[in-house]
Amino acid sequence: DFSKIEAGMLELESVKTDMxxxxxxxxDLVKLAANKKSIEILLDVDPAMPRFALVDPVRLKQVLANLLGNAVKFTEKG
Structure with missing residues (x-):
């Protein structure tokens, strides 16, 4: 995907998504791995955040999975 970004070939969708x-x-995807390491994952959403946004849900899930997965992977305890 990074090579597509550099080449300007990455096409993003714009879908109304329940954020x-x-x-x-x-x-939820990383909670099991986090629990195995005694890591607590909390989601604290600002009530002012709009419930829906135009995003590419597939790409955004991919980014969040990578960030959260790395957070669990590289956290000893927490």
């Missing part, structure tokens, strides 16, 4: 649902699902 709370997307965030909750992303956190």
């Amino acid at each position: 709370l649902e997307l965030l909750e699902n992303s956190v």
Whole structure:
């Protein structure tokens, strides 16, 4: 994907997406791995955050999965 970005070939969708649902699902994906390491994952959403946004949900889930996965992977305890 990075090579597509550099080449200007990455096409993003613009889909009305339930952001709370997307965030909750992303956190749920790493909770098991986090629990195995005694790491607590918390999702604290500002009530002022719009519930829906135009995003590419597939790409955003991919980014969040990478960030959260790395956070769990490289955290000893927490």
